[in-house]
Amino acid sequence: MPKAVNVRVTSLDSELEFAIQPNTSGKQLFDQVCKTLGIREVWYFGLRFLDSKGQLSWLRLEKKLEDSYVDVNPRKVSAQDIKKEVPLQFKFRVEFFPEDVSEELIEDVTQKLFFLQxxxxxxxxDVYCPPETAVLLASYAVQAKFGDYDKDTHKDGYLSNEKLLPKRVLDQHKLDSRQWEERISNWHSEHKNMLKEEAMMEYLKIAQDLEMYGVNYYDIKNKKGSDLWLGVDALGINVYEHEDRLTPKIGFPWSEIRNISFSEKKFIIKPIDRKSPDFNFYVPRVKLNKHILALCMGNHELFIRRRKPDTVEIQQMKTTAKDLRNAKRSEKAQFLREQQARLDAEKQRLELEEKMKKFEEDQKIVQNSLKKTxxxxxxxxxxxxxxxxxxxxxxxxxxxIEEEKKKLEKIAAEDRERLAYEKSVANQRAEAMAAESARxxxxxxxxxxxxxxxxxxxxEKNEEIKRLSEAAARAEEAVAMAEEAAAKAAEEARARAAEEAYQNNNLAEPQYEEGTDAGSSQLIDDETDEVPVTQEIDRVALAERNKRLMEQLKLLGNELIGIRDNSKDTTMDHLHAENVKQGRDKYKTLKQIRQGNTKKRVNDFEQL
Structure with missing residues (x-):
């Protein structure tokens, strides 16, 4: 019995080892890998290996392994030239890409492998991505790995060990790891309640619009000997100038191609338009033509399959996948409801504790106030x-003062009587002297x-009377002022006493009632706004998310331009900037290069 061959197959999330018989075919090994990984959408994948010359190749499924591998430095190279190692090394990778990931990728395991690759x-x-889009994609990758953003769980540095951005983007901007993490986490928080599988799909939906997504490039020449790139993808065949792999110059969709073949280093494509000449190009090695032929056949087959009704197996797979996703969404919704219920209960508990704490504090204030009272x-x-x-x-x-006033009044009265008497006497004497003057x-x-x-x-007496009168008036004024001062002092004392009594008697009551009303009011608001408002806000937010996302992406792009080191821009950066300036994107360019008849495009290719 032949000795078993050890095989190691590495996917992007696992590593498998098998012991197989040498006469095992490539298809048998491939089927075993797909079965082990749980892959049912097998038409997208292949087994990739390095040949003895260090070139990447895809395993031909119809060949047996014993006819495919050779010892190092052999005299004769077999059909596939698999380098003989122990164990044999293969990588399970995506070989063919769909036109629209959201419509064609069915199962979660398939989506995950596409996402990782x-x-x-x-x-x-390997696929050019502008900085602002790279940050957006990184946020979806973080959502796919960590789930919903939580500031309590995802503290500073939670992305420090994650490789999320191209080195080119990191080198071109004057930001440290903390600043990059801040920008990515801002986007991460926008994806709340998104399933991990949904985050992967959003990543792929954005990535498939990148110019180099899903394109296999091959070095070719036309009849003039010009160095060009041939790009093969799910949509057709495109030709690029050697300095620009972003912007194709000529394109042929699969619907225009009738036949493909090669002869040694010459590759021949026959258009459906029989009036058009063949589209011929040349490759540096014959083996490349085998790869191109296999890739074109596989993509063309998928192109035709997409335009036919789904088979029963595909329909069943889509139904099962849809049911599984709905179940996951239901589980997610149930989890979110339970989580929200726990949060509400915790919030209510904290509010009650806060209310009790405030009540106790108010009680202490009241007791202190009573003691002070x-x-x-x-x-x-x-x-x-x-x-x-x-x-x-x-x-x-x-x-x-009143007695002194009476004494002064009595003295003044006596002085007035005495002065009146003396005046009367003086007058009598004057009259007597006047009567006797003649005599x-x-x-x-x-x-x-x-x-x-x-x-x-x-x-002199009159002066004395005047002086006494003035003294009596001053005495009366002093008495009045003393009475007024006494009354004012008594009134102020009573006012101060009354005010202090009022303030001390009413110190604690307003504070206690104010705290209690605020607590009650808050509890009523929470219960009133719980479900309907949240649902309405969520609905509006979902409807506006894409517009807001595009605006934020534009703002982020402008921000990154301000901190960008233009001296580190690559050729790809300049080409992308020119495409943006001209208003071109992947699909507008494809539409433009496929205009005109096939004959004209073939002639244009020969002139490149």
Missing amino acids: VKEGIIND EEGSKELAEKARKAEEETRRLEEIKKQ KAKEAQELAQQLEDARIKEL
């Missing part, structure tokens, strides 16, 4: 006693002198 191609810069009452009683004593003292002062001339002069003296004395 496309992500690897973008990060390794009691102390204030004692102080007020003491102040009232002192106020009464002050009032009695002021009353006594007032009585003394006693000599005495008249003496009497005149006496009269003059009496007048002077009268003036």
Whole structure:
């Protein structure tokens, strides 16, 4: 019995090892790998290996392994030239890409392998991706791995070990790892409630619009010997100038191709338009033509299959996949409802604890306020006693002032009576002297002198009376001022006592009621707005997400331009910038290069 051959097959998320018989065919090995990995959409995949010259090749399924591998440095190279190693090394990879991932990829396991391979191609810069799109794709990759963003779980540095962006993008911008993480996490938070499988599909839907997505490039020449690139993908065959693999110059969709073949290094494509000449090109090695032929046949077969009704098997696969996705969405929705219920319960518990804590604090405030009120009452009683004593003292002062006023009034009355009497006497004397003047001339002069003296004395008396009157007025004014001051002092004392009593009696009550009303009001709002408002907001947000996303992508692009080191731009960057400036994208370019009849495009190819 022949010795078993050890085979190692590596996919992007697993590694398999088999011991198989040498006469095992490539198809038998491929089927065993697909069965082990649970792959049913087998038409997209193939087994890739390195030949003895270090060139990548795809395993031909119709050949047996014993006819396919050789020892190192053999005299004769077999049909497929698999380098003999122990174990034999193969990689399980996507060989053919669909036209539209969202319509054609059915099962989650298929989507995951596509996602991992496309992500690897973008990060390794095998597929050119502009910086702002790379950040967006990175956020979907993070959602696919970590699930919903949670600031408590996803702390600073949670992406430090993740390879998410092409090295070209990292080198071209003046940002450190923390700043890149901040930008990616901002996008990550936008994908809340998205299933991991949905995040992978969103990644692929964006990636498939990149110019180099799903394109296999081969170095070719036309009859003139110009170095060109041939690009083969799900949509057809395109020709690129050697300096520009982003923008094809000539294109032939699969619907225009009738026959493909090669002869040694010459590859021949016969168009459906029989008036058109054949589309011929040349490759540097015959083996490349075998690869191109197999790739064209596989893509053309899938192109035809897409335009036919689904087989029963495909219909069953789509139904099963749809049911599984609906089940996952239901589980996700149930989980989110339970999570929200737990969050609401936790929130309610915290609110009750906060309310209880505030209630206890208010109780302490009330107790402290009552204690202060009691102390204030004692102080007020003491102040009232002192106020009464002050009032009695002021009353006594007032009585003394009144008695002094009466004494001054009595003295003033006596002085007025005395002065009136003296004035009367003086007048009588003056009259007597006047009567005797005629009779006693000599005495008249003496009497005149006496009269003059009496007048002077009268003036002095009048001055004294005036002075006494003024003193009495000042005494009355002093008494009035003293009464007013006493009344004002008593009124101020009573006002201060009343104000202090009011403030101390009402200190705690408003604070306690205010805290309680706010807590009750908050609980009512939460219950009222719980379900309908959230659903309406979510619905509007879903309807507006794409427009808002495109606007944010534009803003992010502008921001990155501001911190970009243009000296590190690559040729691809310049080509992409020119396409954007001209308003071109992948599909507009394909539409443009496929205009005109086939004959004209073949002639244009020969002129490149």
